[in-house]
Amino acid sequence: MAVNGPVAVCVDAGTTVIKAVVFDEEGRELAVARRETAVAHPRPDRAEQDMAAVWRAVAAAAAEAVRRVPEPVRLIAVTAQGDGAWLVDRAHRPVRRAVLWNDARAAGVVRRWRADGVLERAFRVNASLTNAGLPNAILRVLAEEEPDALDAAHAVLTCGSWLFLRLTGRLGIDASEASAPWLDLRTGAYGESLLAEYGLTEHRRLLPPLLSGDGLVAELTSEAAGELGVAAGTPVVLAPYDIVATALGTGATAAGHATCVLGTTLCTEILVDRAELGGEPSGLTLDFGVPGLLMRAFPTLAGTGVLDWTVALLGLRDHDELSDLAAGVPPGADGLRLLPYLSPAGERAPFLDPSASGLVAGLRFPHGRAHLARAVLEGLAHVIRDCLDAAPGRPTELRLCGGGTASALWCRLIADITGVPTATARDTEVGAKGALLFALTALGAHRDLPAAAGALVGPGRRFEPDQDLRALYEREHAEFLATRRLAAARWGEGPGDE
Missing domain, CATH: 3.30.420.40 (ATPase, nucleotide binding domain)
Structure with a gap:
């Protein structure tokens, strides 16, 4: 056809x-x-x-x-x-x-x-x-x-x-x-x-x-x-469903290419050339009909809904005001830490626990609204790093898409906390662009997906990790994981849990 x-x-x-x-x-x-x-x-x-x-x-x-x-x-x-x-x-x-x-x-x-x-x-x-x-x-x-x-x-x-x-x-x-x-x-x-x-x-x-x-x-x-x-x-x-389509829309079309969707779910994903059936069970592996290419995906239940919750809690107008507020606080939010597992369904990636719940730790009198705003953005960035660490290999770049890319601060924080350069997509509707690439390839208008992406996908902004912050964020990530381990020991003990 x-x-x-x-x-x-x-x-x-x-x-x-x-x-x-x-x-x-x-x-x-x-x-x-x-x-x-x-x-x-x-x-x-x-x-x-x-x-x-x-x-x-x-x-x-x-x-x-x-x-x-x-x-x-x-x-x-x-x-x-x-x-x-x-x-x-x-x-x-x-x-x-x-x-x-x-x-x-x-x-x-x-x-x-x-x-x-x-x-x-x-x-x-x-x-x-x-x-x-x-x-x-x-x-x-x-x-x-x-x-x-x-x-x-x-x-x-x-x-x-x-x-x-x-x-x-x-x-x-x-x-x-x-x-x-x-x-x-x-x-x-x-x-x-x-x-x-x-x-x-x-x-x-x-x-x-x-x-x-x-x-x-x-x-x-x-x-x-x-x-x-x-x-x-x-x-x-x-076309493949949205988490695959968005990756294609950023230009990720070959093994090793990595993407993170900053949307309702934070979905960190990397293309691989084969399925790994061993190791610790985690995430999803998706076949989308391209020989020799699979998607390893870690679609969390934490995402921009956490930003919505914070905006409402702090009485802010929107995500932009949240980002502006967070920008006034130094890296590490002066010790304030947030576990952003707010979904009633708990968390599903990179770990699975239907009882997972959020937690604010390190709170003291000097902390204010801006500290919480910063801790939320950093907490979500730590979730992305957690997913990258569970993924096979180490990408040289993480392509970002979704509504969250409107915040340059968040894009920069993700680079700083993961240690991987981040790059936004030029297009605003990346999922639709990925569907277009797949459709045109399926209909023979382009030789393959890399050729379609090369012709139709352009670069956006790029953010390099701040090397002066690497030691700080290494410590912060270790504390984030330690806090989660302590919290996980009590998950499932609340009323209504089995």
């Missing part, structure tokens, strides 16, 4: 914001449209979305972006939030609200699997450490709490595969979304032994067809075309 023309609309469906970006033949952003989406919390530990509402937001954003450009759109590409469980019936209708990646209802399941050795045995097959937001854990809970929903379901999808289904009518899932928790990385197929480990053999029918190659490209249906204002038959490409 060929693409005749330069204009592409690329959808990046995040958890709370849907973005549709129109690119020209040089990879420049011509138009960006956004729609917010709501996350329902029926209980504090639960996070769900209305699947039909997500589709409507995507259609509306894409239609608005398309209206802003004079040329006809000749390509659609989709990337989206990953994990979770998006259940559809045989008529491709939602069975219930989607259970999201940051839902914690399966925390008890994960604890049981860890105690029984299931997590470690599964890691030796798929090089991914199951957390409460992955579909295997969610299905295990739904089998116990909502068996009627699973009986009514025909397939368990992710956000991206749900949108691909709505756009094209094709049911399936790509390798990046299937890798954790379903794929045996030795064969590239669904691992039957994994299903047995998860106690889900009887629900094998819910796993959708694996899509690869030409299967990731399909034509836009007449119904979807009417909603988007794009011609029916336009090629639609299902």
Whole structure:
């Protein structure tokens, strides 16, 4: 299926914001449209979305972006939030609200699997450490709490595969979304032994067809075309899910390239040429259909939500004011330290503990609002270093993307604390750019991903580590880890924990 023309609309469906970006033949952003989406919390530990509402937001954003450009759109590409469980019936209708990646209802399941050795045995097959937001854990809970929903379901999808289904009518899932928790990385197929480990053999029918190659490209249906204002038959490409797409969008396309997404989740990731099934189980390993290339990803549950919490707590306007406040405090925040594990689901990378919680340490009378602001930014930077230390190899550069890159201070702190130079992306919508690179390569417009990145991705700002601060931040990181070890001894002892 060929693409005749330069204009592409690329959808990046995040958890709370849907973005549709129109690119020209040089990879420049011509138009960006956004729609917010709501996350329902029926209980504090639960996070769900209305699947039909997500589709409507995507259609509306894409239609608005398309209206802003004079040329006809000749390509659609989709990337989206990953994990979770998006259940559809045989008529491709939602069975219930989607259970999201940051839902914690399966925390008890994960604890049981860890105690029984299931997590470690599964890691030796798929090089991914199951957390409460992955579909295997969610299905295990739904089998116990909502068996009627699973009986009514025909397939368990992710956000991206749900949108691909709505756009094209094709049911399936790509390798990046299937890798954790379903794929045996030795064969590239669904691992039957994994299903047995998860106690889900009887629900094998819910796993959708694996899509690869030409299967990731399909034509836009007449119904979807009417909603988007794009011609029916336009090629639609299902790109890898967002953490892979964002890495591609920064230009990371070869083994050793590293990226960190400063978004709702801090996702530190590095491209590798083979799966490591040994060692300490940690993070995710994602196959995204490129021979000889896999993604080792450490998607934390700590991220810009911690900044949102701090902004609200301190009565600030926004992240910019938080960064300005933090800039007035010296490195190390005068001994104030923050463990930023604020998610109700605990933490999932580089360590897994559904009971993990935040902690402020070293607090004294002289500390004020600015110290807390600084400690938050530094604490999140220590989390990124923790992930880099768990990753294979040592990158020579860490490419940063996401909303957090608006803070030059935070980008510089990450370089100082990790000891790795950081570089921001030139593009503002990096996930959409990554979807574009993948789509154009899949359709033959570029020889491969490195060629596409070389033609369409440009550099942004670069930050070198301050060598005068290395000794300080080495001590600070050791203290950060020591504080976490002490806190971890008490995690899980609070009310409501098992």
